[in-house]
Amino acid sequence: MNLRCVECGKVLPPEMLYECDDCGGILEVIHPNGVETDGALQTSMWRYSKKLPVRSPDHIVSLYEGMTPMHRALRMEQSLSGFRGIVYIKDETTNPTGSFKDRLVSVAISRAQELGCNGIICASSGNAGASAAAYAAKVGLKAIIVAPSHTPIEKLTQISGYGATVVLIDGHYSHSYRFAERLAKEFNYVNVTTTYLNPYGTDGLKTVGYELYEQTGGEIPDYVFVPVGSGPLVKGVYQGFQEALRESGDARKGIPKIIAVQAAGCSPIVKAFYSGDMEVTAWDQPATIASGISDPLIGYEKDGTYTLRLIRESGGGAVSVTDHEIRNAMRILAQSEGVLAEPTGACSLAGFIKMQQNHRISQDSKVVCMVTGHGYKDFKVYREMSPVVHQLKSPDDTESIRQLLCLSPD
Numbered sequence: 001m002n003l004r005c006v007e008c009g010k011v012l013p014p015e016m017l018y019e020c021d022d023c024g025g026i027l028e029v030i031h032p033n034g035v036e037t038d039g040a041l042q043t044s045m046w047r048y049s050k051k052l053p054v055r056s057p058d059h060i061v062s063l064y065e066g067m068t069p070m071h072r073a074l075r076m077e078q079s080l081s082g083f084r085g086i087v088y089i090k091d092e093t094t095n096p097t098g099s100f101k102d103r104l105v106s107v108a109i110s111r112a113q114e115l116g117c118n119g120i121i122c123a124s125s126g127n128a129g130a131s132a133a134a135y136a137a138k139v140g141l142k143a144i145i146v147a148p149s150h151t152p153i154e155k156l157t158q159i160s161g162y163g164a165t166v167v168l169i170d171g172h173y174s175h176s177y178r179f180a181e182r183l184a185k186e187f188n189y190v191n192v193t194t195t196y197l198n199p200y201g202t203d204g205l206k207t208v209g210y211e212l213y214e215q216t217g218g219e220i221p222d223y224v225f226v227p228v229g230s231g232p233l234v235k236g237v238y239q240g241f242q243e244a245l246r247e248s249g250d251a252r253k254g255i256p257k258i259i260a261v262q263a264a265g266c267s268p269i270v271k272a273f274y275s276g277d278m279e280v281t282a283w284d285q286p287a288t289i290a291s292g293i294s295d296p297l298i299g300y301e302k303d304g305t306y307t308l309r310l311i312r313e314s315g316g317g318a319v320s321v322t323d324h325e326i327r328n329a330m331r332i333l334a335q336s337e338g339v340l341a342e343p344t345g346a347c348s349l350a351g352f353i354k355m356q357q358n359h360r361i362s363q364d365s366k367v368v369c370m371v372t373g374h375g376y377k378d379f380k381v382y383r384e385m386s387p388v389v390h391q392l393k394s395p396d397d398t399e400s401i402r403q404l405l406c407l408s409p410d
């Protein structure tokens with residue numbers, strides 16, 4: 001196992017490193033040489049442990065993450081005018097702390113244990129922080145979570161519920177990112193921030209690609225829609241598919257086109273994609289209900305640039321969605337498919353619907369939407385979407401219910 005810079009190709013030893021010492025580039029894991037696992041771990045993403053960068057089974061920290069369900073969204077398919085294809089929901093809300101971040105954090109903390117670790121730090125808009133706090137609790141590590149002051153209260157409650165120290169910083173996510181970096185250096189804690197910063201954590205996300213390959217029975221989807229902040233999940237889908245195809249001798253098939261979905265109020269990668277730019281520039285003032293991807297990338301624009309490169313290499317694209325379109329997708333997911341997603345998690349579906357309605361994808365496409373985080377994590381938006389709760393005046397009042405359901409009297 002080694003680390004390699006995705007920019008200059010320099011190979012570095014598999015230590016706790018966060019960037020290339022020559023060019024400052026993002027690091028990735030190569031030849032991870034993992035271990036065989038058995039028993040209950042086979043029901044989690046650790047069934048791919050041989051491909052993951054943890055060398056001893058004793059160091060694996062797992063709450064049985066991954067191996068999430070993939071549903072066919074039949075009712076929604078039928079409701080889309082002109083659409084003749086197939087839509088799958090990859091439901092990452094069923095992970096132990098309710099988001100896909102558990103995959104990344106499980107690997108990052110396992111590897112941190114292996115390399116020796118005093119404690120962990122995570123800059124987070126909420127989900128990664130909840131994940132880091134839970135996995136740190138599982139092994140008794142100190143955890144400091146740095147989050148923007150406007151982080152949804154449900155996420156902050158979840159994080160402190162796991163016993164982590166929560167530090168709030170005013171301003172957008174990039175302020176939290178920088179403060180966490182500083183703390184990690186000062187305390188000599190491992191930084192498990194879930195941008196591309198921790199190469200071992202990022203490597204854990206490729207398990208999504210393996211699972212999608214298996215769950216589609218080798219029938220490669222045409223498109224995978226991914227909600228994107230800085231974008232490591234794009235790498236996960238890309239790399240997982242690429243490796244699964246290579247290992248199964250299917251390499252001719254080619255990976256799916258990956259579509260990065262960002263909120264219109266914070267879409268630096270989408271902007272660069274449509275401008276034809278090779279590099280992403282930071283976003284000024286993020287403004288969106290999708291707090292999980294409200295990342296202006298200030299100071300680590302290179303993360304966005306790398307994601308942009310992967311999207312183009314996959315033959316895919318990018319789309320931004322308004323808060324109104326996100327709310328609509330949340331409603332459809334919940335009311336047509338039984339999946340309660342937070343705003344960020346529903347962005348993938350919002351992006352798909354937008355591209356389908358604008359005829360930017362073929363009407364017989366096979367599509368996967370990554371639903372990345374649970375609705376429990378951000379209830380404010382659901383509360384504002386006119387909840388239907390009725391208070392009865394009397395316990396005998398069945399007539400009111402009949403009227404509510406628009407049923408005629410017997």
Ligand SMILES: [Zn+2]
Pocket residue numbers: 005006007008009010020021022023024025
């Ligand atoms: Zn480099």
